[in-house]
Amino acid sequence: xxxxxxxxxxxxxxxxxxxxxxxxGIGLPxxxxxxxxCDVHIILQSENGIMxxxxxxxxxxEDVDIINAGAQYVTVNKGAMYFDSATxxxxxxxxxxxxxxxxxxxxxxxxxxxxxxVPGKMVSGMGGAMDxxxxxxxxxxxxxxxxxxxxxxxxxxxLPYTAIKVVDMIVTEMGVMEVTDEGIVLKxxxxxxxxxxxxxxxxxKLIISPDLKPMQD
Amino acid sequence: xxxxxxxxxxxxxxxxxxxxxxxxGIGLPxxxxxxxxCDVHIILQSENGIMxxxxxxxxxxEDVDIINAGAQYVTVNKGAMYFDSATxxxxxxxxxxxxxxxxxxxxxxxxxxxxxxVPGKMVSGMGGAMDxxxxxxxxxxxxxxxxxxxxxxxxxxxLPYTAIKVVDMIVTEMGVMEVTDEGIVLKxxxxxxxxxxxxxxxxxKLIISPDLKPMQD
Amino acid sequence: xxxxxxxxxxxxAGIKDGSSxxxxxxxxxxxxxxxxxxxxxxxxxxxxxxxxDAGVPGRGVGKLITNGQVKTLIASHVGLNPEVAxxxxxxxxxxxxxxxxxPQGTLAERIRACGAGLGGFLTPTGVGTIVAExxxxxxxxxxxxxxxxxxxxxxxxxxxxxxxxxxxxxxNGTTRTFNPMMATAADYVIVGTCEIxxxxxxxxxxxxxxxxxxxxxxxxxxxxQI
Amino acid sequence: xxxxxxxxxxxxAGIKDGSSxxxxxxxxxxxxxxxxxxxxxxxxxxxxxxxxDAGVPGRGVGKLITNGQVKTLIASHVGLNPEVAxxxxxxxxxxxxxxxxxPQGTLAERIRACGAGLGGFLTPTGVGTIVAExxxxxxxxxxxxxxxxxxxxxxxxxxxxxxxxxxxxxxNGTTRTFNPMMATAADYVIVGTCEIxxxxxxxxxxxxxxxxxxxxxxxxxxxxQI
Numbered sequence: 001x002x003x004x005x006x007x008x009x010x011x012x013x014x015x016x017x018x019x020x021x022x023x024x025g026i027g028l029p030x031x032x033x034x035x036x037x038c039d040v041h042i043i044l045q046s047e048n049g050i051m052x053x054x055x056x057x058x059x060x061x062e063d064v065d066i067i068n069a070g071a072q073y074v075t076v077n078k079g080a081m082y083f084d085s086a087t088x089x090x091x092x093x094x095x096x097x098x099x100x101x102x103x104x105x106x107x108x109x110x111x112x113x114x115x116x117x118v119p120g121k122m123v124s125g126m127g128g129a130m131d132x133x134x135x136x137x138x139x140x141x142x143x144x145x146x147x148x149x150x151x152x153x154x155x156x157x158x159l160p161y162t163a164i165k166v167v168d169m170i171v172t173e174m175g176v177m178e179v180t181d182e183g184i185v186l187k188x189x190x191x192x193x194x195x196x197x198x199x200x201x202x203x204x205k206l207i208i209s210p211d212l213k214p215m216q217d
Numbered sequence: 218x219x220x221x222x223x224x225x226x227x228x229x230x231x232x233x234x235x236x237x238x239x240x241x242g243i244g245l246p247x248x249x250x251x252x253x254x255c256d257v258h259i260i261l262q263s264e265n266g267i268m269x270x271x272x273x274x275x276x277x278x279e280d281v282d283i284i285n286a287g288a289q290y291v292t293v294n295k296g297a298m299y300f301d302s303a304t305x306x307x308x309x310x311x312x313x314x315x316x317x318x319x320x321x322x323x324x325x326x327x328x329x330x331x332x333x334x335v336p337g338k339m340v341s342g343m344g345g346a347m348d349x350x351x352x353x354x355x356x357x358x359x360x361x362x363x364x365x366x367x368x369x370x371x372x373x374x375x376l377p378y379t380a381i382k383v384v385d386m387i388v389t390e391m392g393v394m395e396v397t398d399e400g401i402v403l404k405x406x407x408x409x410x411x412x413x414x415x416x417x418x419x420x421x422k423l424i425i426s427p428d429l430k431p432m433q434d
Numbered sequence: 435x436x437x438x439x440x441x442x443x444x445x446x447a448g449i450k451d452g453s454s455x456x457x458x459x460x461x462x463x464x465x466x467x468x469x470x471x472x473x474x475x476x477x478x479x480x481x482x483x484x485x486x487d488a489g490v491p492g493r494g495v496g497k498l499i500t501n502g503q504v505k506t507l508i509a510s511h512v513g514l515n516p517e518v519a520x521x522x523x524x525x526x527x528x529x530x531x532x533x534x535x536x537p538q539g540t541l542a543e544r545i546r547a548c549g550a551g552l553g554g555f556l557t558p559t560g561v562g563t564i565v566a567e568x569x570x571x572x573x574x575x576x577x578x579x580x581x582x583x584x585x586x587x588x589x590x591x592x593x594x595x596x597x598x599x600x601x602x603x604x605x606n607g608t609t610r611t612f613n614p615m616m617a618t619a620a621d622y623v624i625v626g627t628c629e630i631x632x633x634x635x636x637x638x639x640x641x642x643x644x645x646x647x648x649x650x651x652x653x654x655x656x657x658x659q660i
Numbered sequence: 661x662x663x664x665x666x667x668x669x670x671x672x673a674g675i676k677d678g679s680s681x682x683x684x685x686x687x688x689x690x691x692x693x694x695x696x697x698x699x700x701x702x703x704x705x706x707x708x709x710x711x712x713d714a715g716v717p718g719r720g721v722g723k724l725i726t727n728g729q730v731k732t733l734i735a736s737h738v739g740l741n742p743e744v745a746x747x748x749x750x751x752x753x754x755x756x757x758x759x760x761x762x763p764q765g766t767l768a769e770r771i772r773a774c775g776a777g778l779g780g781f782l783t784p785t786g787v788g789t790i791v792a793e794x795x796x797x798x799x800x801x802x803x804x805x806x807x808x809x810x811x812x813x814x815x816x817x818x819x820x821x822x823x824x825x826x827x828x829x830x831x832n833g834t835t836r837t838f839n840p841m842m843a844t845a846a847d848y849v850i851v852g853t854c855e856i857x858x859x860x861x862x863x864x865x866x867x868x869x870x871x872x873x874x875x876x877x878x879x880x881x882x883x884x885q886i
Contacts, residue, residue, distance in 0.1 A: 089543065
């Protein structure tokens with residue numbers, strides 16, 4: 001599992017360009033920063049008020065006034081800036097974040113996203129996710145392809161939406177997909193899987209790119 | 218004339234309470250700050266981005282980065298703050314300015330105000346006036362009672378409105394008036410004038426306060 | 435000039451059962467613990483709390499929830515405080531917590547709109563989702579937006595890093611979060627601050643919250659200890 | 661990291677006839693004169709200028725007006741520049757200036773709304789006046805508001821006091837005015853600044869405009885001399 005997540009994070013990292021402003025969700029997305037090529041420097045935005053977030057704070061050296069959106073003590077890089085929440089979400093909604101990487105419960109062929117609520121279960125709230133996926137220039141979903149065998153990539157989400165028509169790209173351990181007006185296009189397939197396997201693991205029709213490439217670890 | 222303006226400014230100054238946040242318009246209103254009782258300290262807001270504006274800068278000691286809304290070099294008092302225009306007008310529209318003092322071309326019995334445009338004449342623009350009169354808790358009009366004999370206090374403004382139903386008080390060289398739901402109530406009459414004189418100089422019915430007082434210089 | 439410096443107990447004296455209170459901070463980073471503690475001691479009930487989140491048990495708004503003082507919580511995220519779910523699902527009406535979830539950017543902007551005298555704003559966030567229920571959808575330039583309305587409160591409890599005696603305040607690091615907007619959107623604003631300085635000690639270029647918004651200043655706030 | 665430091669001529673190279681340009685400042689205090697000078701030299705015409713005012717003759721936007729480069733001016737106040745009235749009233753179509761007046765708070769908020777991804781906002785300012793003509797009136801909580809829409813531009817010319825090499829900028833005194841909002845609302849943002857410092861030299865608590873908004877940095881801006 002750890003290897004699969006590393007694979008996903010590695011692949012997502014290749015989507016980020018030098019100088020990009022990026023907001024990484026909690027969990028798997030946070031790991032993406034560890035897999036950037038060394039000539040690519042991105043600027044991390046944290047919605048609780050940082051532009052230019054750095055790595056986690058070393059134990060014993062935490063500044064308790066500086067946390068990330070997951071309430072972990074972090075550092076900031078040179079050239080960072082702190083701001084209030086209205087400013088932060090102005091940056092987010094205003095299209096000034098080049099990419100956001102988030103997990104998902106479900107994504108559908110229209111690019112609709114469900115990642116915040118399972119009716120009947122404990123509700124934790126949407127936090128900044130609804131704003132992020134609406135505002136970021138590129139929305140990359142990084143997740144395991146299925147949830148204990150159940151489809152997560154669907155014709156239509158069955159869970160309540162986080163937002164509609166927002167997902168640009170899906171990266172899983174099986175492959176890399178782009179959401180287009182025609183539906184979900186498989187651009188890369190990981191060599192561990194066959195086309196039939198990824199089709200079976202997907203709840204909507206996968207359009208196979210004529211230019212299909214192998215997904216690299 | 219200078220005496221009349223001093224009289225008006227002196228009377229307006231009595232309306233301001235210690236600790237009030239006040240925005241003074243260009244011209245006569247600016248002079249109000251010179252007539253405050255010595256135990257009354259107000260906080261001047263300047264819409265171009267100052268809370269806590271001080272007196273004009275001494276010649277030769279100007280900081281060219283610090284001007285007031287009339288483009289004059291000013292100082293700031295201890296405890297001042299600079300802000301951007303969105304913040305400034307958030308303060309203004311948000312009801313955080315206790316009083317604004319402005320001149321007028323016309324005021325009517327509904328509290329409608331016209332002070333920014335004379336059709337056919339050079340248009341200078343409303344600047345911050347429309348926001349100020351809508352947002353300030355108390356709108357005080359300080360002006361000469363008539364314009365070369367023409368009425369300025371009317372049944373209905375004939376010039377385009379700056380805002381509707383915003384004027385709380387009018388201070389002229391002849392008296393002090395309050396705008397109420399019933400119309401304009403004369404609260405103070407200056408001893409230089411008779412009731413008939415002020416009525417004649419006014420283009421709408423003046424309700425005489427049962428508690429009419431003399432206006433002091 | 436009016437003295438604004440007082441004890442936490444004095445500062446919160448006006449808070450009553452049923453008051454609405456904005457609380458600054460994000461996961462309790464930027465929340466004034468001394469003011470929360472005083473409010474726990476006072477025990478005012480049926481409060482409406484407006485805060486980014488529910489804090490965590492034992493910190494920030496979490497203390498008020500544990501103490502059963504919160505009737506309604508308006509927040510964007512409550513996942514780090516499991517007690518919220520328990521109290522949302524309880525059958526005991528005296529313990530029951532109503533939780534109104536608002537997207538974080540919309541929450542911040544609604545508070546700002548109130549302070550800035552706006553009647554509302556159009557946001558793309560939430561269009562097509564359950565957040566849109568009951569709200570006007572307005573199309574501008576071919577794109578749909580939700581009309582979101584301002585949010586105000588009776589009180590705001592803010593956490594400053596440096597505050598002068600007039601109330602001008604600076605916030606360090608990410609403690610800034612919701613504090614500056616909340617300063618503008620409540621009738622009575624209390625700053626619990628780490629350091630009180632003389633008027634004039636803060637560079638006018640660096641003041642974040644103007645003292646005109648601040649009604650009470652309480653010293654002795656400390657960065658929360660790990 | 662990409663180098664953003666360049667000459668004024670290089671920075672404005674992309675401005676063409678017909679471009680829309682936001683210009684920071686208030687009566688030219690906070691306007692980047694070196695960028696204006698470069699634009700005068702370049703001579704691009706039919707510009708739409710968005711600025712609080714028209715500057716004064718010989719300063720700020722006033723220079724562009726004198727040089728006949730402005731087709732449309734969107735501003736709140738033009739009274740300190742008598743040339744505006746002359747050019748508004750001229751019969752010569754080549755010299756004709758169209759002036760669109762917007763209340764100052766609405767102008768600032770429209771620029772902010774654009775940068776913040778909002779579809780518009782409801783303001784009480786202008787209700788019942790000619791400013792309301794052609795605009796939707798929306799009632800919220802029993803009060804009428806105008807729906808005002810966002811305002812964007814191709815370029816923004818800002819004036820910084822201290823700017824690091826990434827573009828993080830501080831503004832001194834009242835030069836802040838419209839600059840920070842404009843930084844967020846234009847496709848290409850140029851800062852003419854008084855002092856360029858190394859990345860890390862500005863306290864992250866005191867940065868006003870983030871470098872992410874800044875495409876070009878031009879040094880050598882001076883406080884205007886009296």
